[in-house]
Amino acid sequence: MQTPVFLDHLPDIDAVAGQKPAQYRLERNKALLELMLDQSTVWHDRNACPACDQDTTQNPFFSQTMMEFRRCMNCNSIYAARVPGQTTIDRLRLDHIQARAADAGGDREFEFTSLLNWISLTEARLERKLDRVLDIRFATQAPAWPDATERLSHNRSWDFLELTPESDDFSALEAAVAKAAPKAILMPAELDRVADPAALLSALKAAATPGTVIFVASSCADGLEYEILGADSPSFVPLDRLTVFSVKGFETLSTKLGLQVLEISTPGRLDAVILDRYFKSAENTAIPFWSSFFREADKNRLRDLQILLQRSLKSGVLRFVLET
Numbered sequence: 001m002q003t004p005v006f007l008d009h010l011p012d013i014d015a016v017a018g019q020k021p022a023q024y025r026l027e028r029n030k031a032l033l034e035l036m037l038d039q040s041t042v043w044h045d046r047n048a049c050p051a052c053d054q055d056t057t058q059n060p061f062f063s064q065t066m067m068e069f070r071r072c073m074n075c076n077s078i079y080a081a082r083v084p085g086q087t088t089i090d091r092l093r094l095d096h097i098q099a100r101a102a103d104a105g106g107d108r109e110f111e112f113t114s115l116l117n118w119i120s121l122t123e124a125r126l127e128r129k130l131d132r133v134l135d136i137r138f139a140t141q142a143p144a145w146p147d148a149t150e151r152l153s154h155n156r157s158w159d160f161l162e163l164t165p166e167s168d169d170f171s172a173l174e175a176a177v178a179k180a181a182p183k184a185i186l187m188p189a190e191l192d193r194v195a196d197p198a199a200l201l202s203a204l205k206a207a208a209t210p211g212t213v214i215f216v217a218s219s220c221a222d223g224l225e226y227e228i229l230g231a232d233s234p235s236f237v238p239l240d241r242l243t244v245f246s247v248k249g250f251e252t253l254s255t256k257l258g259l260q261v262l263e264i265s266t267p268g269r270l271d272a273v274i275l276d277r278y279f280k281s282a283e284n285t286a287i288p289f290w291s292s293f294f295r296e297a298d299k300n301r302l303r304d305l306q307i308l309l310q311r312s313l314k315s316g317v318l319r320f321v322l323e324t
């Protein structure tokens with residue numbers, strides 16, 4: 001199994017910590033609050049870790065602000081102790097995407113290139129032609145994405161499966177995957193947002209022909225940002241993070257579902273920058289070692305730290321390449 005390191009440039013701090021991400025978090029938290037106050041919302045309890053099945057009563061609280069989250073003692077994944085139905089989650093997400101349509105796209109070019117490079121590099125490593133790719137709902141989340149594939153991805157044909165108000169169970173998704181019969185499936189932004197990640201992965205496995213390669217990404221509970229800041233982490237937006245898998249947790253789940261794990265990486269490039277910003281702005285925060293580490297850090301030190309995190313599979317995004 002491969003564990004590649006991605007040597008990307010560190011982003012500009014304003015891109016990470018500007019007004020937009022703060023506004024985004026507030027909007028999502030407002031939607032969650034309304035959902036919690038709505039008496040008609042149906043919630044489903046999660047009695048076990050969605051990654052490794054460890055009993056929820058064994059797992060300590062990760063957060064009790066707004067929603068209850070647990071951190072699995074066995075695999076380190078973080079998960080909401082109860083989740084709304086998939087239809088409700090999808091509706092809120094589509095509302096939110098529509099409301100923000102005006103300022104969507106634009107500054108995500110880096111992310112797009114990174115995804116396309118990931119597929120190209122894996123294709124070369126596997127020595128297998130992945131010339132027909134099916135995108136699962138990332139085009140809904142990032143409206144500029146199909147245009148980016150048109151401009152930047154010339155050796156592949158692309159299909160885009162959008163999120164629709166009728167997408168609630170995964171049977172329509174199964175039918176669409178079977179019809180498209182792709183060589184590869186790309187799913188960079190779904191796993192942490194759905195009520196039942198195992199059901200989504202099972203649907204993909206059931207519908208894809210054997211030997212289909214699945215590129216899946218998610219936020220990563222092993223990231224240094226989560227380890228140090230916990231639920232204060234800027235990346236922790238509860239409604240978008242119903243499950244935050246650890247590397248071990250997602251590997252366990254994939255294997256249990258009969259998927260072969262070909263490659264694991266944590267290509268995050270934001271951890272060092274986010275922590276740097278946190279420690280330089282929070283005057284009263286004194287965490288042994290890390291406070292002075294970041295206060296004295298320059299760009300080179302941050303970059304070295306980010307490479308170290310990737311090598312150790314400890315940065316804030318995880319990527320798996322799976323085979324059905």
Ligand SMILES: [Zn+2]
Binds near residue numbers: 051053072076
């Ligand atoms: Zn677990």
